[in-house]
Amino acid sequence: MSLSFQDLILTLHRYWGEQGCVILQPYDMEMGAGTFHPATVLRALGPNPWRAAYVQPCRRPTDGRYGENPNRLGHYYQYQVVLKPSPADLQDLYLGSLSAIGIDPLKHDIRFVEDDWESPTLGAWGLGWEVWCDGMEVTQFTYFQQVGGFECRPVTGELTYGLERLAMYIQGVDNVFALKFNDAGVTYGDVFLENEVEMSAYNFEVANTDTLFDAFRKAAAECESCLANKLPIPAYEQAIKASHVFNTLQARGVISVAERQAYIGRVRDLAKAACAEWLERGQGA
Amino acid sequence: MADFLLELRSEEIPARMQSAARNDLARMFAERTGEAGLSTGAIDVHSTPRRLVLIARDVGEQTEAVREEIKGPRSSAPPQALDGFLRKTGLAREQLEERDGVLFAVIDRPGRAAPEVLGEAIQRIVDDFPWPKSMRWGAGSQRWVRPLQGIVAIFGEEIVPVEIDGLHSGATTVGHRFHHPGPITIGGASDYIEKLRACHVIVDQDEREQIIREGAEAAAKEAGLILLPDEGLVVENAGLTEWPMPLLGRFDPEFLDVPREVIVLTMRTNQKYFACVDGEAMLAPAFVCVANVDASDGGEAIVEGNRRVLAARFADARFFWEQDLKVPLEEQATKLSGIVFHEKLGTVADKVERVAKLARWLVEEGIVKGAKPDEVERAARLAKADLVTGMVGEFPELQGIIGGYLARAQGEPNAVADAVRDHYGVPTKPASTAVALADKLDTICAFFGIDQKPTGSKDPFALRRAAIASIELIVRNGLRLSLTQAVRGSLANSAGQRADSEAAHRLDRTAPEILEFFADRLKVQQREAGVRHDLIDAVFALGGEDDLVRLLARVKALQDFVETEDGADLLTAYKRAANILKKEKWEGTAVSGGPDLEPQEKGLVDVLDKAEPTASAAIEKENFTAAMAALATLRRPIDDFFDNVTVNDPDPGKRERRLNLLMHFRDAVNRVADFSRIEG
Numbered sequence: 001m002s003l004s005f006q007d008l009i010l011t012l013h014r015y016w017g018e019q020g021c022v023i024l025q026p027y028d029m030e031m032g033a034g035t036f037h038p039a040t041v042l043r044a045l046g047p048n049p050w051r052a053a054y055v056q057p058c059r060r061p062t063d064g065r066y067g068e069n070p071n072r073l074g075h076y077y078q079y080q081v082v083l084k085p086s087p088a089d090l091q092d093l094y095l096g097s098l099s100a101i102g103i104d105p106l107k108h109d110i111r112f113v114e115d116d117w118e119s120p121t122l123g124a125w126g127l128g129w130e131v132w133c134d135g136m137e138v139t140q141f142t143y144f145q146q147v148g149g150f151e152c153r154p155v156t157g158e159l160t161y162g163l164e165r166l167a168m169y170i171q172g173v174d175n176v177f178a179l180k181f182n183d184a185g186v187t188y189g190d191v192f193l194e195n196e197v198e199m200s201a202y203n204f205e206v207a208n209t210d211t212l213f214d215a216f217r218k219a220a221a222e223c224e225s226c227l228a229n230k231l232p233i234p235a236y237e238q239a240i241k242a243s244h245v246f247n248t249l250q251a252r253g254v255i256s257v258a259e260r261q262a263y264i265g266r267v268r269d270l271a272k273a274a275c276a277e278w279l280e281r282g283q284g285a
Numbered sequence: 286m287a288d289f290l291l292e293l294r295s296e297e298i299p300a301r302m303q304s305a306a307r308n309d310l311a312r313m314f315a316e317r318t319g320e321a322g323l324s325t326g327a328i329d330v331h332s333t334p335r336r337l338v339l340i341a342r343d344v345g346e347q348t349e350a351v352r353e354e355i356k357g358p359r360s361s362a363p364p365q366a367l368d369g370f371l372r373k374t375g376l377a378r379e380q381l382e383e384r385d386g387v388l389f390a391v392i393d394r395p396g397r398a399a400p401e402v403l404g405e406a407i408q409r410i411v412d413d414f415p416w417p418k419s420m421r422w423g424a425g426s427q428r429w430v431r432p433l434q435g436i437v438a439i440f441g442e443e444i445v446p447v448e449i450d451g452l453h454s455g456a457t458t459v460g461h462r463f464h465h466p467g468p469i470t471i472g473g474a475s476d477y478i479e480k481l482r483a484c485h486v487i488v489d490q491d492e493r494e495q496i497i498r499e500g501a502e503a504a505a506k507e508a509g510l511i512l513l514p515d516e517g518l519v520v521e522n523a524g525l526t527e528w529p530m531p532l533l534g535r536f537d538p539e540f541l542d543v544p545r546e547v548i549v550l551t552m553r554t555n556q557k558y559f560a561c562v563d564g565e566a567m568l569a570p571a572f573v574c575v576a577n578v579d580a581s582d583g584g585e586a587i588v589e590g591n592r593r594v595l596a597a598r599f600a601d602a603r604f605f606w607e608q609d610l611k612v613p614l615e616e617q618a619t620k621l622s623g624i625v626f627h628e629k630l631g632t633v634a635d636k637v638e639r640v641a642k643l644a645r646w647l648v649e650e651g652i653v654k655g656a657k658p659d660e661v662e663r664a665a666r667l668a669k670a671d672l673v674t675g676m677v678g679e680f681p682e683l684q685g686i687i688g689g690y691l692a693r694a695q696g697e698p699n700a701v702a703d704a705v706r707d708h709y710g711v712p713t714k715p716a717s718t719a720v721a722l723a724d725k726l727d728t729i730c731a732f733f734g735i736d737q738k739p740t741g742s743k744d745p746f747a748l749r750r751a752a753i754a755s756i757e758l759i760v761r762n763g764l765r766l767s768l769t770q771a772v773r774g775s776l777a778n779s780a781g782q783r784a785d786s787e788a789a790h791r792l793d794r795t796a797p798e799i800l801e802f803f804a805d806r807l808k809v810q811q812r813e814a815g816v817r818h819d820l821i822d823a824v825f826a827l828g829g830e831d832d833l834v835r836l837l838a839r840v841k842a843l844q845d846f847v848e849t850e851d852g853a854d855l856l857t858a859y860k861r862a863a864n865i866l867k868k869e870k871w872e873g874t875a876v877s878g879g880p881d882l883e884p885q886e887k888g889l890v891d892v893l894d895k896a897e898p899t900a901s902a903a904i905e906k907e908n909f910t911a912a913m914a915a916l917a918t919l920r921r922p923i924d925d926f927f928d929n930v931t932v933n934d935p936d937p938g939k940r941e942r943r944l945n946l947l948m949h950f951r952d953a954v955n956r957v958a959d960f961s962r963i964e965g
Contacts, residue, residue: 071597085424105463109576109587114299127420134590154424
């Protein structure tokens with residue numbers, strides 16, 4: 001019997017826990033990708049070794065489809081693993097995790113296909129691949145080269161599994177809402193369908209844009225005040241907040257192409273300043 | 286002598302980088318061994334996703350011993366000079382040789398053993414390798430395209446020791462990632478390829494490509510289908526696999542409602558699958574993927590997994606397609622006013638307006654024949670509407686194609702739908718040609734109008750490409766137009782639309798700039814088409830020609846002519862005449878004729894008097910071949926003239942009229958083309 005959604009997570013937790021990762025809980029803030037979690041961004045900076053794994057709920061307001069698209073969600077989960085320095089056998093460790101969740105590499109076609117990663121909002125980039133299983137992208141595999149504009153020394157290896165996709169693949173399901181969440185008959189749809197419907201309506205139709213613009217300005221101001229007080233962690237949190245508000249504004253369609261670059265630049269400056277302060281305080285050193 | 290094997294094993298090298306990497310590896314190896322004086326025979330390079338391999342045949346056992354002599358000071362020179370020389374050479378006084386009172390340092394550099402030289406070469410190659418993008422990993426500072434995992438370096442049967450970032454070279458590698466993950470010991474260059482083959486790795490990319498090419502074709506054939514060949518996909522899949530296994534799968538035929546280009550592009554770009562057609566060349570609901578494993582179930586699970594991924598992608602594509610079908614193109618076109626074309630040139634809707642006007646003008650002026658003005662204008666108004674569709678949002682490279690499908694689906698005439706579809710390229714149907722040319726001319730003129738010209742290597746708006754495409758449109762379709770007039774019209778259009786009176790004033794300066802820009806592009810294009818640049822220059826030098834079709838007909842006729850014996854001979858005579866005139870700094874006088882003309886003078890005068898009006902009339906009728914033929918009649922008389930008549934006659938009157946005659950000859954020839962520009 002194939003793994004339920006929650007067993008998939010539990011299996012990965014056990015596997016990566018055995019590799020010396022601290023198993024963290026999701027960060028309690030809205031963010032667009034698991035990479036934004038301070039356990040990835042801030043810990044990738046400086047010389048200290050670090051190994052962590054966690055699930056992070058990701059919110060991408062523009063990807064919401066009112067629960068009508070079998071493959072797209074405005075809210076979904078990523079499983080994030082970071083290992084610093086990246087070990088020489090990182091690919092093997094990763095393939096071990098696929099075996100652990102029941103993917104037999106002699107029966108399936110596992111491929112590492114070039115995909116370079118860049119996050120303009122974090123001033124970060126890295127090289128790596130998207131990992132394909134029978135033609136489906138199941139994981140983003142990246143060796144960080146820069147974060148917050150700073151060279152990563154040592155390099156952090158980052159693995160980001162798309163949990164819903166992976167579960168759909170393992171369970172042989174064509175609609176995300178049909179995924180079995182557990183083995184007691186609860187589906188992913190039972191848990192999240194209504195959430196998708198309502199959040200799509202909120203993000204596309206209801207969210208008050210004046211409030212959002214105001215929230216963006218306030219988050220930016222808070223970030224700067226934290227920076228002035230040499231508090232990189234709360235400063236970074238405010239940068240994450242600004243980033244999410246910006247994403248929602250985009251879903252509301254009120255940011256023009258020209259303005260878009262300016263907003264991304266603003267968030268990047270905040271994130272970079274927080275990273276600089278983190279290093280300044282000797283964190284990660 | 287012995288063979289040398291180098292395997293640089295890493296995590297997966299991007300497929301698109303492998304071909305250049307092989308060439309770079311061979312080149313750098315040849316350079317390094319060459320510099321060191323190590324002889325090598327043939328060099329073979331191979332790549333897989335996980336290895337870059339070099340095999341050099343017949344590498345020398347050691348570099349040649351070199352004896353180097355350095356001339357020093359005279360033995361009688363002051364001691365400071367000697368000290369300096371000893372320091373420089375690192376020798377003592379008694380080691381120097383003295384010949385004829387001069388000291389020489391003789392340094393013997395013994396040959397170095399090959400392994401030492403090869404080790405250094407490997408280090409340099411890895412350090413200097415020109416990857417388009419490279420990275421660091423772990424705690425080290427070495428750079429490579431992806432983490433480097435192993436080095437096999439064997440000279441004959443001997444390991445070439447080298448250490449890179451803590452990695453020691455050896456004789457051990459690994460086989461296929463899943464079929465044979467354990468270590469393999471390599472004996473040397475002779476057994477490397479076969480040992481790896483036994484471990485499910487085909488080292489040579491050409492062999493993998495062949496397996497994919499044949500295997501994919503066979504898989505299609507077995508299913509009663511025909512594979513759509515795609516060499517790009519063959520190479521890419523060979524760069525993604527060490528043990529390629531082409532597998533055929535099928536998808537739900539109901540997805541075939543979606544435009545064929547979308548289906549093929551989804552398969553090719555997103556999934557790297559081949560498409561298949563049936564016996565009637567209709568797209569078949571099947572795909573061929575290339576797995577990197579000889580699966581234990583024969584590939585059943587792999588095909589099923591790929592089918593599901595494809596179905597999800599197609600479902601997405603079909604969703605966009607169905608949404609797009611619901612919205613008429615004219616309604617989509619209204620949204621173009623929300624897309625900025627360029628901050629100084631307004632929105633895409635503004636551009637559409639200009640293009641519609643220009644396209645209509647091209648038809649109404651009879652420049653593009655056989656199109657209906659109303660259809661052309663409509664096509665121009667719909668041509669950019671697909672830019673706001675979901676489908677083009679997903680697949681930007683399908684701009685035009687999607688618009689064409691949507692136009693047909695909403696019942697537009699074929700001429701309109703074709704023009705929408707083909708206007709980005711170089712079409713030949715009349716309505717499509719009008720829209721395509723108007724679109725490109727507008728882009729060029731609009732940007733020149735705001736002073737955004739290409740300079741040097743900078744051409745951010747691809748105006749050079751637009752000019753080349755315009756030239757092709759004009760030439761291929763034989764469009765007769767005054768480019769000056771079209772350019773001025775387009776410039777005025779653009780300046781008028783944005784009420785830019787300054788640009789309107791600049792028009793007299795901008796239009797000639799654009800004409801010159803076109804002339805430059807035309808020269809480049811003609812040169813690339815194999816036309817001699819001096820002939821192009823010879824015709825361009827006449828100036829004042831802005832009808833490209835006529836201009837090129839003249840170039841063609843000239844090329845044909847100068848390649849004949851008459852032409853070559855006439856050119857020689859022309860150069861001789863021109864040289865004499867130049868030497869004399871002759872500017873011409875009124876003196877001509879006379880009772881005492883030599884027969885050869887008379888002959889030349891008579892033929893000139895006939896040839897000149899004939900050539901002019903032929904040029905008038907654009908019969909350039911006839912004009913050249915008229916010139917050809919001058920060949921014999923001018924040769925006779927030079928053979929029998931002395932230009933520099935002691936009689937000043939004769940000299941003067943003969944110089945005038947030569948000038949007459951030169952000018953007559955020059956009216957057909959500026960022969961002074963022709964080489965030879």
